[in-house]
Amino acid sequence: MSLDRFYPIFDSADWMERLVPLGIKLVQLRIKDVSADVVYSHIDRAKSICAQHDCTLIINDYWQAAIDAGCDYVHLGQEDLDTADITAIRAAGLRLGISTHDKAELKRAMALAPDYIALGPIYPTILKKMKWREQGIAKLTTWRSLIGTTPLVAIGGMSVSRAAGAFEAGADVVAAVTDITLNESPENRVRAWLEATR
Numbered sequence: 001m002s003l004d005r006f007y008p009i010f011d012s013a014d015w016m017e018r019l020v021p022l023g024i025k026l027v028q029l030r031i032k033d034v035s036a037d038v039v040y041s042h043i044d045r046a047k048s049i050c051a052q053h054d055c056t057l058i059i060n061d062y063w064q065a066a067i068d069a070g071c072d073y074v075h076l077g078q079e080d081l082d083t084a085d086i087t088a089i090r091a092a093g094l095r096l097g098i099s100t101h102d103k104a105e106l107k108r109a110m111a112l113a114p115d116y117i118a119l120g121p122i123y124p125t126i127l128k129k130m131k132w133r134e135q136g137i138a139k140l141t142t143w144r145s146l147i148g149t150t151p152l153v154a155i156g157g158m159s160v161s162r163a164a165g166a167f168e169a170g171a172d173v174v175a176a177v178t179d180i181t182l183n184e185s186p187e188n189r190v191r192a193w194l195e196a197t198r
């Protein structure tokens with residue numbers, strides 16, 4: 001299964017209902033600090049809108065909810081891996097994407113035979129405080145050489161104009177949050193991303 005080159009990340013099903021119909025084919029639900037009931041409700045709505053639009057839905061963090069809800073894909077970071085039951089995730093048939101920031105994390109991630117590897121933050125991000133400085137585009141080329149054919153996702157400070165450089169450096173997919181959600185017209189920004197990654 002190949003991943004679309006454009007990978008927007010949203011913190012609610014509301015965003016997905018608004019923007020997935022524009023033509024998004026790969027999307028992540030990344031919710032923080034809400035109750036389990038709210039998580040399950042957003043997952044159900046996200047599943048429904050993605051099914052209607054033939055869009056691959058990836059659930060961040062909440063791997064047990066993703067299994068319970070019959071989802072196809074989860075994304076886990078290094079801290080998530082400390083507690084996640086990878087055997088249960090795989091037994092349920094879910095695909096798995098993993099965040100990496102240095103070679104030790106990459107080694108740990110690759111040992112789990114992930115369905116993609118994410119490298120970030122490529123550029124500075126305003127979404128969240130991170131202990132990692134910007135990695136730079138060139139590190140994508142290094143990661144490309146280390147992970148063979150495993151799909152590579154570039155994340156962190158990505159924008160429409162920065163996408164081409166990430167692809168040239170070896171990324172297969174570019175993920176973005178605030179470039180879309182803080183844009184004065186998220187709809188127009190999604191259209192620009194779709195055009196740039198077609």
Ligand SMILES: Cc1ncc(COP(=O)(O)OP(=O)(O)O)c(N)n1
Nearest residue numbers: 060075076077078099118153155175
């Ligand atoms: C595509 C993608 N890459 C990286 C992350 C970050 O995951 P993680 O390190 O677990 O941090 P949180 O997103 O959970 O704050 C991601 N979500 N998606």
Ligand SMILES: Cc1nc(C(=O)O)sc1CCOP(=O)(O)O
Nearest residue numbers: 120121125127156157176177178
């Ligand atoms: C959620 C996340 N993870 C990152 C990592 O490097 O692992 S960077 C990041 C934030 C991405 O948001 P924006 O596109 O607004 O910079």
Ligand SMILES: [Mg+2]
Nearest residue numbers: 061076077080
């Ligand atoms: Mg996480």
